[in-house]
Amino acid sequence: QVQPVESGGGLVQPGGSLRLSCAVSGSLLSFLGVAWYRQAPGSQRELVAVITRSGITNYIGSVKGRFTISREYAKNTVDLQMNSLKPEDTAVYYCNTQDQTGSAWGQGTQVTVSS
Numbered sequence: 001q002v003q004p005v006e007s008g009g010g011l012v013q014p015g016g017s018l019r020l021s022c023a024v025s026g027s028l029l030s031f032l033g034v035a036w037y038r039q040a041p042g043s044q045r046e047l048v049a050v051i052t053r054s055g056i057t058n059y060i061g062s063v064k065g066r067f068t069i070s071r072e073y074a075k076n077t078v079d080l081q082m083n084s085l086k087p088e089d090t091a092v093y094y095c096n097t098q099d100q101t102g103s104a105w106g107q108g109t110q111v112t113v114s115s
Contacts, residue, residue: 001104002026004034004095009109012085018111020080021072022095028071029053032098034078036069038091038111045094049080062088085113 002025012018022034035050049059049069057069068081082089092108 001097001099001101003104004097004106006093006095006106006109008079009093009111011112011114013115014085014087014113016085016113017081017083018085020082020093020109020111021075021077022079022097022106023075023077024095024097028073028076028078030099032100034069034071034098035096036078036080037094037096038089039094039108040088040091043091048093051078082111085111087113089113 005023008020033050033052036048037045038048039045047060048063049067051057051069059067066084070079072079090113092110094108095106097104
């Protein structure tokens with residue numbers, strides 16, 4: 001698989017919003033699933049949100065109602081809209097793509113929520 005490329009991270013105040021994008025190679029529908037993970041300093045990488053080929057989405061409990069994962073066909077990306085951000089959302093966010101050959105990770109994008 002070709003490595004996906006994340007973008008859109010940055011510094012935002014608590015309560016603010018950011019939109020992350022995961023640019024993939026090939027058709028968005030060629031993947032079994034595309035997921036966003038995050039890893040905070042000193043913590044394990046955790047699954048934040050996933051969208052399957054059939055369009056089913058799932059979220060970690062702490063982001064439900066605040067984050068939305070979506071496929072953007074015009075840009076060929078999988079985006080993560082993050083609203084009502086909290087300091088505990090601070091982490092490096094990674095995109096992961098899964099197909100029949102395996103999975104691929106992006107390099108990550110830093111999200112910092114701080115006043």
